[in-house]
Amino acid sequence: MDALDVIMNKDKIIPYFQPIVSADTQLVIGYEVLARIELEDGVKSLGWFFKDHTIPDEYRQEVDEYVCNHALEKFLALEREAKLFINVDMNDILANDGERLIKNLKSFESKGLLLSNIVIEFTEQDFNGDFSLLKHFITYIQSLGIQLAIDDVGKVGSNLDRIALLKPNIVKVDLEFLEGDAFPQLYRDVLYSLSLLTRKIGATLMFEGVGSFNQLNYAWRNGGRYYQGFYLSRPKPTFQEVDFCKDSLKKEFHHFIHYERKKIEAQLVLTEKLGQLLKNSLKKLKSFYNYDDVVMHISKELNEVSFRIYICDHDGYQQSGNAVKGENNLWRLEEGSRYKNWSWRPYFLENIVRMNYERKGLLSDLYTDIEKDEMIRTYSFPINDQLYLFVDIPYNYLFEQDGLI
Ligand code: CA
DSSP states (O other): OOHHHHHHTGGGEEEEEEEEEETTTOSEEEEEEEEEEEETTEEEEOHHHHHOTTSOHHHHHHHHHHHHHHHHHHHHHHOSSOEEEEEOOHHHHHHTTTHHHHHHHHHHHTTTOOGGGEEEEEEGGGOOSOHHHHHHHHHHHHHTTOEEEEEEETSTTOOHHHHHHHOOSEEEEEOTTSOTTOOOHHHHHHHHHHHHHHHHHTOEEEEEOOOSHHHHHHHHHTTOOEEOSTTTOOOBSSOOOTTTTHHHHHHHHHHHHHHHHHHHHHHHHHHHHHHHHHHHHHHTOSOSSOHHHHHHHHHHHTTTTOSEEEEEETTSBBOSOEEEEOGGGOEEEEOTTTTOBOTTSTTHHHHHHHHHHHTSOEEOOOEEOTTTOSEEEEEEEESSSSEEEEEEEOHHHHHHSTTOO
């Protein structure tokens, strides 16, 4: 099928609607409009047609408006509170200062459409015009009550700084391109930054391309509020019922919560166990005068759990050398880090204050150790209100226990 076939068969083009479900109510909050063409040999997506810039602009715009108007008419007839997500190419839209789009939407407003139920989706990295004009236009449409979603975020080339400047209402992350259920660590970390960013700028994080149970779990764990994808529902020529997946989603959330709860419990159990071990171990010491002796003494008791142990004062200056586990489980003392300051590290001061206040140890999140280049956790423990012990736990140990990675 080529562009001409599409134009010749315009009457066979119809809008399909894919439901978007919210985690908080487990109900459909809206539908994304997707262009489909119903030919004798089946229904085909027209996604390629809108992305192909060798097709003359007027053809693409003609089909785009045709689909959009049909979608808006059906949406008006729905007479139910929902949002309609419409895809646009901002290069085309801004070619006439956005006037065509606004005029069209306003004509539907006079028929009863609430502009606050419209979400405009666009892909930021496809935009190649003047960024300040884009920002200006987005601010304008948001002032009309229209919401803005940035599409395809998280793929190569999406700029977090631009997203922050544009202040979208919704950030859409596509999970579809992740093959199978394997999620590379790097991508997890990118998503983590994205979930922090959306939280900071007051945007809603949404996952599309949710194609499996594991991807849904992933979306839920990574702060996704809205979900869209084949796993929930394929796009349809009609609007899915509002509660079509409420029961199944509730069951799935129950699994997710049960599993995460087990993980949190496992972390608390380890925290408790290490706290007890250290208390007993420190009792056996006559004095804390020689910090190197303290860490070497503790290393014997924590041989199985740790690969590196050291002591810092409450300003973050390291007071001992590093007790480090080498070949054959033999521990030795490394001088290099003594008197270095670690207060600049994320969470460091907060953790010191917390330990001092709560008088008990803390287990960190999983993070990559710079020297070892592997995922570890650190257990920290207050010896007294001046000295803090840090116990680095290797990936091997965490992996062998349930629920620690
Ligand atoms: Ca889209």
